[in-house]
Amino acid sequence: TNLSVFIPLSDEKMMTHCPLKSPILVGPITVIFAKLPSERGIVKKNPFVQSGGQYRPPHCFAHYKSAIIIPHRNRELHLRYLLYYLHPFLQRQQLHYRIYVIHQAGNGTFNRAKLLNVGVKEALKNEDWDCLIMHDVDLIPENDYNLYICDHRYPKHMSSAMDKFKYSLPYWSYFGGVSAVTPEQYLRMNGFPNTYWGWGGEDDDMFMRFTLLKKTKRTWKQDGINSLDIQLISVEEAQLYTNITVDVGGIT
Numbered sequence: 001t002n003l004s005v006f007i008p009l010s011d012e013k014m015m016t017h018c019p020l021k022s023p024i025l026v027g028p029i030t031v032i033f034a035k036l037p038s039e040r041g042i043v044k045k046n047p048f049v050q051s052g053g054q055y056r057p058p059h060c061f062a063h064y065k066s067a068i069i070i071p072h073r074n075r076e077l078h079l080r081y082l083l084y085y086l087h088p089f090l091q092r093q094q095l096h097y098r099i100y101v102i103h104q105a106g107n108g109t110f111n112r113a114k115l116l117n118v119g120v121k122e123a124l125k126n127e128d129w130d131c132l133i134m135h136d137v138d139l140i141p142e143n144d145y146n147l148y149i150c151d152h153r154y155p156k157h158m159s160s161a162m163d164k165f166k167y168s169l170p171y172w173s174y175f176g177g178v179s180a181v182t183p184e185q186y187l188r189m190n191g192f193p194n195t196y197w198g199w200g201g202e203d204d205d206m207f208m209r210f211t212l213l214k215k216t217k218r219t220w221k222q223d224g225i226n227s228l229d230i231q232l233i234s235v236e237e238a239q240l241y242t243n244i245t246v247d248v249g250g251i252t
């Protein structure tokens with residue numbers, strides 16, 4: 001007979017890549033801090049976000065995989081607003097992403113860069129991310145044309161126009177706020193310094209790792225991911241983010 005048989009392709013096999021430019025970007029949005037959104041409310045608004053704060057576009061293959069790494073302690077309200085705005089922002093960019101919150105246990109001096117090192121290390125256990133986005137908890141992106149993806153040639157500074165700096169840079173080498181490096185760039189710069197306790201300086205050190213100036217010139221090879229010394233306390237998959245708690249020790 002001339003009869004043939006066929007097996008229908010599963011949805012996954014029929015799925016194509018997302019368009020190179022996401023068609024659902026909206027550009028600038030108005031960020032307001034009126035009523036604090038509830039965690040449940042955010043979960044409801046983001047039905048495709050999976051446990052651990054992970055998302056893949058449901059109808060197409062993402063071009064880019066970005067891990068968002070947020071150092072954190074006692075900034076629950078900031079975190080809530082950030083999650084409220086960040087999840088939809090990343091989904092409009094049609095990224096495969098996961099949000100990691102790195103929580104510093106105890107009351108010792110905060111160490112942002114060390115928490116970032118922990119976040120990178122843990123994130124790379126989950127997935128071969130294309131891009132690591134280092135994100136302050138108190139900064140909210142206002143325009144989704146600012147794509148949370150990496151540039152393979154250079155580390156990228158994402159928050160180059162912040163309201164508190166009148167939408168320009170406080171100084172030309174400013175690398176703080178939000179910045180993006182590929183895992184390859186991260187390894188090449190020996191990660192981030194572990195030795196900046198309390199506020200300030202660590203982002204300048206991170207910047208210097210590429211230009212190798214001043215103190216960093218002497219320290220970057222010894223102080224980084226190769227010297228990271230921490231106690232991991234827990235890794236939990238919350239609904240809106242992966243919650244990593246770590247004891248980073250004290251001033252050494």
Ligand code: NGS
Nearest residue numbers: 170174176177199200201202203204
């Ligand atoms: C510099 C700090 C940076 C900091 C920047 C902006 O002075 O870590 O100010 O700070 N460098 C040193 O302390 C060496 S801000 O205005 O955002 O509070 O990011």
